[in-house]
Amino acid sequence: MVPSVINLKIHSGARFKLRLWLPLFIVWPFAFVFLILLLPFLVLAEIILRLANGRIYLFAIIGALFSLLSALQGLTVRVRNEKQNSLVDVTIR
């Protein structure tokens, strides 16, 4: 499953607070349609690359990137300093 939401929290003291909720699930259908539209060009590029070099597999790269993107689900990075009351929190769900 590809990530559906990115939560971003940034606090810096009492002055600055940022909280973002990025709904990736809205982006994926558009990305999918975009990929479909790009497909003929991708196939053409793959053929040219195979003929020219024979070692670059465009679709394999896209597949690997997709699996990397899917594996990002569950990643959490949280950095906070209690003294300065600052926080950076990134969660991919």
Add this chain to the structure above:
Amino acid sequence: MDGERQRILKMLGEGKITAIEAEDLLDALGKDPGRQATEAAAVEPKAPKNIKYMYVKVLSSQQDNVDVRVPLGLIRAGMRFTSLIPPQAMDHINSSLKEKGMNFDLGNIKPEDIEELIKNLADMEVNVKSKNGDTVRVYCGE
């Protein structure tokens, strides 16, 4: 067996061996096949853990705290990229690894090896404590 124990104790008494060496020898004696079988039977088999994440926790004396949770699926996904590395670059990587004392071919890593690695990560735990009170803990869990 008792004779051997007495002999070790006698050597310890005479100062021919240290207390630590005597302890090691007595331990080695205690691990006879019959006893080992009893110990093995007493240990319950561990249920395989379904680990999903690697956790990195850093607590500094300056009160900076870092918590990172990395999905282990990233290792699997990352390994897919090794098949996409051009042969020249792969040779360069392998020779660099060899220079650093790691003599293995990255291209030979199979998906089964990765699964085995991930399975065994369940038992891994790294704890680092510095003099100034900073601590780093790396472990895997669900």
